[in-house]
Amino acid sequence: xxxxxxxxLVAAGLMAAAPAxxxxxxxxxxxxxxxxxxxxxxxxxxxxxxxxxxxxxxxxIGGEKIQVPxxxxxxxxxxxxxxxxxxxxxxxxxYNPLSTGITYQLIPKVSVDKIPLYTPGYGRTSAKNGKVxxxxxxxPANYWDGASVAIKYLLDENGGDLNGKKIALVYHNSAFGKExxxxxxxxxxxxxxxxxxxxxxxxxxxxxxxxxxxRRDKPDYVIMYGWGVMNQAAIQEAANIRFxxxxxxxxxWSGSEVDVTPVGAxxxxxxALTFHGVGMDYPVYDDLKTHVIDAGKASQDGQHVGxxxxxxxxxxxxxxxxxxxxxxxxxxxxxxxxxxxxxxFEQLDITPERLAELGLPDFGxxxxxxxxxHGGSGMARMxxxxxxxxxxxxxxxxTEPDQEILNPLILEDSEAYGxxxxxxxxxx
Amino acid sequence: xxxxxxxxxxxxxxxxxxxxxxxxxxWGYYILLAVAVLVVPFLINDYWANAVFVPFLIYAIAALGxxxxxxxxxQVSLGTGGFMAVGAYAVYKLMTAFxxxxxxxxxxxxxxxxxxxxxxxxxxxxxxxxxxxxxxTLAAQFFLVWLFNKVPWFYNYSAxxxxxxxxxxxxxxxVTGPATSAPAKYLICLAFVLVLAWVARNLTRGTSGRxxxxxxxxxxxxxxxxxxxxxxxLSAFAASxxxxxxxxxxxFSVYLGAAEVGEAFGINKSFLVLFMIIIGGLGxxxxxxxxxxxxxxxxxxxxxxxxxxxxxxxxxxxHIELMIVGALIVLFLIVEPHGLARLWAxxxxxxxxxxxxx
Numbered sequence: 001x002x003x004x005x006x007x008x009l010v011a012a013g014l015m016a017a018a019p020a021x022x023x024x025x026x027x028x029x030x031x032x033x034x035x036x037x038x039x040x041x042x043x044x045x046x047x048x049x050x051x052x053x054x055x056x057x058x059x060x061i062g063g064e065k066i067q068v069p070x071x072x073x074x075x076x077x078x079x080x081x082x083x084x085x086x087x088x089x090x091x092x093x094x095y096n097p098l099s100t101g102i103t104y105q106l107i108p109k110v111s112v113d114k115i116p117l118y119t120p121g122y123g124r125t126s127a128k129n130g131k132v133x134x135x136x137x138x139x140p141a142n143y144w145d146g147a148s149v150a151i152k153y154l155l156d157e158n159g160g161d162l163n164g165k166k167i168a169l170v171y172h173n174s175a176f177g178k179e180x181x182x183x184x185x186x187x188x189x190x191x192x193x194x195x196x197x198x199x200x201x202x203x204x205x206x207x208x209x210x211x212x213x214x215r216r217d218k219p220d221y222v223i224m225y226g227w228g229v230m231n232q233a234a235i236q237e238a239a240n241i242r243f244x245x246x247x248x249x250x251x252x253w254s255g256s257e258v259d260v261t262p263v264g265a266x267x268x269x270x271x272a273l274t275f276h277g278v279g280m281d282y283p284v285y286d287d288l289k290t291h292v293i294d295a296g297k298a299s300q301d302g303q304h305v306g307x308x309x310x311x312x313x314x315x316x317x318x319x320x321x322x323x324x325x326x327x328x329x330x331x332x333x334x335x336x337x338x339x340x341x342x343x344x345f346e347q348l349d350i351t352p353e354r355l356a357e358l359g360l361p362d363f364g365x366x367x368x369x370x371x372x373x374h375g376g377s378g379m380a381r382m383x384x385x386x387x388x389x390x391x392x393x394x395x396x397x398x399t400e401p402d403q404e405i406l407n408p409l410i411l412e413d414s415e416a417y418g419x420x421x422x423x424x425x426x427x428x
Numbered sequence: 429x430x431x432x433x434x435x436x437x438x439x440x441x442x443x444x445x446x447x448x449x450x451x452x453x454x455w456g457y458y459i460l461l462a463v464a465v466l467v468v469p470f471l472i473n474d475y476w477a478n479a480v481f482v483p484f485l486i487y488a489i490a491a492l493g494x495x496x497x498x499x500x501x502x503q504v505s506l507g508t509g510g511f512m513a514v515g516a517y518a519v520y521k522l523m524t525a526f527x528x529x530x531x532x533x534x535x536x537x538x539x540x541x542x543x544x545x546x547x548x549x550x551x552x553x554x555x556x557x558x559x560x561x562x563x564x565t566l567a568a569q570f571f572l573v574w575l576f577n578k579v580p581w582f583y584n585y586s587a588x589x590x591x592x593x594x595x596x597x598x599x600x601x602x603v604t605g606p607a608t609s610a611p612a613k614y615l616i617c618l619a620f621v622l623v624l625a626w627v628a629r630n631l632t633r634g635t636s637g638r639x640x641x642x643x644x645x646x647x648x649x650x651x652x653x654x655x656x657x658x659x660x661x662l663s664a665f666a667a668s669x670x671x672x673x674x675x676x677x678x679x680f681s682v683y684l685g686a687a688e689v690g691e692a693f694g695i696n697k698s699f700l701v702l703f704m705i706i707i708g709g710l711g712x713x714x715x716x717x718x719x720x721x722x723x724x725x726x727x728x729x730x731x732x733x734x735x736x737x738x739x740x741x742x743x744x745x746x747h748i749e750l751m752i753v754g755a756l757i758v759l760f761l762i763v764e765p766h767g768l769a770r771l772w773a774x775x776x777x778x779x780x781x782x783x784x785x786x
Contacts (some may be wrong), residue, residue: 032743033750041743072731072742077684077691082479082728089475104590104686108606124588175688176435177589182587199577202690413587420524420594421605 014358024066024336025086025286026320029073029080029097036075036385038227039259039309041300043098044070046313048299049292054321056291061324062334075228077101092250093324093341095117100176105304108421110135113128115338116345118323120316121252121275125179126413128375130346133414137345139319139367139376141275141401143225144409145179148401149275149380150223151187153249163192168219170210170226170234173199177225180251184223186405204230211237224250225417229379231259239266246271252380255392256308260385269389270386275380277363278392280306284314284359307325308392315364322358323348326407346371365398374427378406431779447629464618469611476766477681484724485617486678490717491704493630493671498702499711500632501664502644503553508567508773509697510671512676513689514542517582519677520536523604524584528601531596532604535620538677539670540699545572555662556649569698576689590688592679604681613682620678624671629713631667640664641711672701709761709769720766726753 030044049064060066069082069090080102084095096117097103105124109115111134119127119138127136141149155162169184170189171177181197188195196217199209204226211234214222222243226234231254236246246269252260255272285306293302299314304310327336327344336344351368365379379398418425436451438444444664448454449693472481477596490508499739519537523531549568553561576582583591595605602608631637639660642650680687687693700723727749734745764771 033746038745071735071743074746077686077688078483085475085478089473100588101590101691103690104592104688105684106590108685112606122503126587160674174690175590178589179587201577202694282752356556369568416586420592422595 001370015237022059023092024065024324025069025091026091026096026317027083027090028068028070029083029087029099029102030070031073031075033072034074034076035205037131039253039256040098041230041362042073042256042307042309043313043316045302045304046310047096047179047317048313049302049305050238050314050317050321052292052297052299053288054427056219056297057287061321062328064328064334066321066324073097073099073102075099075101077105080378081105082111088113088115091337092265094255096120096319096320098122099126100179101174104175107133110368111423112155114342116342118316121312122134124178124417125375126417127411128373128378128410129414129425130370130372130374131414131428132418132423133374135342136375137369139348139374140182140365141252141378141380142375143176143179144406145378145401146273146380147183147223147294147405148187148310148378149382149399150249150251150397151184151191151403152399153382153396155191156223161191162361165221166196166219167193167221167223167235168198168214168217169198169216170198170200170207170222170224172204172226172230173201176227180223180225183406185403186409190405198350198426200226200230200234202230204229205233207233207237210234211241211243214243215241221247221249224252224254224386225246225419226250226259231256231352232262235260235263235267235270238270239263245269245361251259252312255383255385257282257390257392258307258309260387261390265387267385270385272383272384272385272392273380274308274392274394275364277360278308278311278383278394282360282363289360293359311363315360318348318358318360319348319367322350322354345369348376349388353371370428371426378403431776431782433780443696451509454704461622468617472610472614472781474610477613479613479728480618480725485614485621485719485725486675486683486719487701487704488621489624489678490675490701491674491708491720492670492713493673493675494701495705495708495710495712495716496632496640496671497629497664497668499705499709501638501640501643501661501668503550503661503664504558504562505565505668506551506562506695506698506702507568507741508672508701509573509693509695510569511546511672512697513543513572513576514545514669515539515676515694516629516680516693517591517674517689518542518578518673518686520593521582521584523594523596523681527594527596530564530598533596534596535674535677535681539674542673542676543666543670546665546672547662550662550665550669554658566695566698569695571691571694576693588688590686592681592686604685606685608682615680615774617678620674622657625717626715628716629669630703631652632677632713636663644711650668671733672736680703700719703757705767707757707767709767712767712769715769715771722768723753 007130026418028047031040048068051068053078073080073083096118098124103119121141123138123406126144126214127138156319184195200207238389250272252273260267292298323344326348328334330343331340341416365377378401381394381398383392384395431452433450448457494508497505515538518541519534522534552564583589593604595602601612603612642655643660687704704719704723707722709715729750734740
């Protein structure tokens with residue numbers, strides 16, 4: 001009897017998954033729990049708030065309201081798959097799971113279900129090749145762009161010569177962290193620096209041995225590909241061994257307030273890449289304040305507004321909303337479907353003027369996509385942490401990565417994937 | 429009144445020794461099989477397959493495997509995640525190296541490879557017991573995950589260290605890869621579950637199972653009555669790892685499609701499967717299924733109830749869900765330390781008497 005009742009409950013509970021919706025649906029596969037929750041929650045807030053702003057201020061996009069149903073993945077691939085399956089039936093237009101692991105999982109699935117996947121600054125780098133990855137977009141920048149821009153920055157610092165320098169890569173021992181290795185190896189061959197790879201197993205609270213190795217090897221620079229609690233631990237350990245912070249560069253996922261504030265003054269001077277602006281000195285925040293925050297509609301009461309990851313979530317939502325607008329324009333209808341949104345993405349062109357119009361002047365690089373380029377220009381800039389003021393300062397302009405190194409690698413990796421998955425590249 | 433054994437006469441040892449000696453049970457079992465094979469495949473969709481049935485079936489295989497080792501043979505193992513990884517990487521290497529051979533054979537071979545690895549790590553069980561053995565298998569867990577992360581040959585030198593399952597077919601239907609239909613996924617897992625559960629049932633009630641249980645109950649006494657601890661323990665490790673390896677192979681190839689060893693086969697997986705058999709019931713085939721159902725379905729159910737029905741914020745629901753599952757585990761263990769299987773047996777006892785309790 002108990003079993004029957006339990007079964008009935010299970011059935012009742014499960015049948016109720018994902019209510020049917022009529023508006024534009026942009027699911028937010030977020031994570032607010034687990035070792036990556038501190039980072040994921042800010043991103044999710046920015047993502048939600050931008051769509052709330054569009055709904056409140058403009059009545060949606062092209063007159064269509066946007067629904068952002070949230071689903072908790074805890075950065076776990078199995079839960080991510082469950083979230084994807086439970087939301088895709090509701091007419092989901094696009095997915096942005098903020099996890100490289102989940103992205104790898106979803107790439108084959110979205111290609112079959114014909115739903116675009118937008119992975120700004122993460123995911124599979126070679127998805128930039130739109131000929132093979134028809135449904136995946138990773139503009140404005142990817143991991144390999146990040147690695148290349150970091151090395152370019154170091155070249156500038158050293159008068160264009162890195163010969164004989166030692167660079168250590170501290171990385172999250174997962175698909176995410178392993179992504180830049182091949183690029184950095186090629187770059188080290190080109191520029192003559194030695195590369196040491198130092199993996200940190202997830203989640204990465206314990207990094208004593210890694211930083212002991214760094215103390216012994218005395219590399220000139222440390223590049224970090226970390227996420228979640230690993231960032232704080234690494235920056236703390238670096239401060240403990242008195243590693244010069246200005247020689248410590250994080251990828252954009254290792255450069256938010258939650259990563260540096262726990263270390264206090266010791267984190268002063270730490271650098272990180274970014275592909276968008278920081279802070280609240282943008283006109284869009286006036287609108288956000290009027291329509292979302294003061295109206296009490298902000299995600300989690302707006303406690304993270306203006307932080308780096310909040311800005312990044314906002315930026316992802318902005319690119320998606322612009323793609324929706326473009327798709328509506330091409331399709332001639334406001335109620336677009338997922339494959340029409342894909343066309344919108346392919347013809348997306350966010351010019352600096354358009355960004356200024358949207359209230360975010362000079363916030364991100366120009367994004368121009370095409371059938372074969374799903375990754376934009378790959379430009380990124382450097383920011384530095386000022387512990388006393390408690391803020392990130394942009395210290396370089398947007399820099400182009402070394403496409404001479406990256407393009408062959410992207411071509412090679414995407415073609416290998418195409419061959420393995422049996423995809424014939426499209427003609428563009 | 430309804431559930432009774434009166435009038436159910438057995439005329440031979442075979443009839444007496446069958447798995448479901450009570451006619452009503454037998455019918456229930458046949459109806460369940462008929463529904464699982466003939467009805468569910470026609471109703472199943474992607475969500476039900478990927479969120480409910482496929483993970484349940486795969487974890488049921490893993491729980492069966494661990495139950496053979498821990499429940500029947502009494503050897504505690506915390507290496508389940510690592511052994512699942514062996515199955516997953518074995519099937520990946522086989523799938524990509526021999527694309528023309530049927531995936532079913534690859535999955536069985538992956539189980540075989542895992543059995544060999546499991547035996548290797550089972551060797552310490554001849555000298556150590558209990559907590560010490562648990563630590564030795566924990567070492568296997570960490571070593572195997574490290575190995576698959578470290579040696580690029582295992583993931584075919586892909587840039588990210590991820591393994592991705594290419595499309596493979598059985599009888600013309602894709603069972604792995606992105607184009608797999610929900611019924612195909614479900615049926616391939618169901619086929620493995622049915623065969624393996626049948627094997628497990630017959631293994632555990634035959635000579636080998638009796639040897640394992642003798643070792644579990646008292647190894648010295650077992651040795652005195654003629655059970656060879658070497659073969660008994662190693663065969664338990666081999667059989668268990670075979671099951672766990674197949675579960676890992678299916679988890680990667682059919683369910684996830686892409687996997688990363690640290691994330692998909694970490695220590696959490698070992699604990700998850702261990703919880704399944706503890707909650708389900710040690711030394712019980714039904715318990716393996718009940719435990720897998722409990723641990724797989726309850727979080728999904730709670731999530732849909734709290735977020736889908738009540739509209740709670742997702743983070744709050746996720747935290748509450750952890751607390752509810754944890755509290756239920758503790759509650760179950762206090763109320764019935766022998767797991768859901770024992771609870772089910774007690775229910776049947778009561779049902780036999782119902783509605784006349786005396």
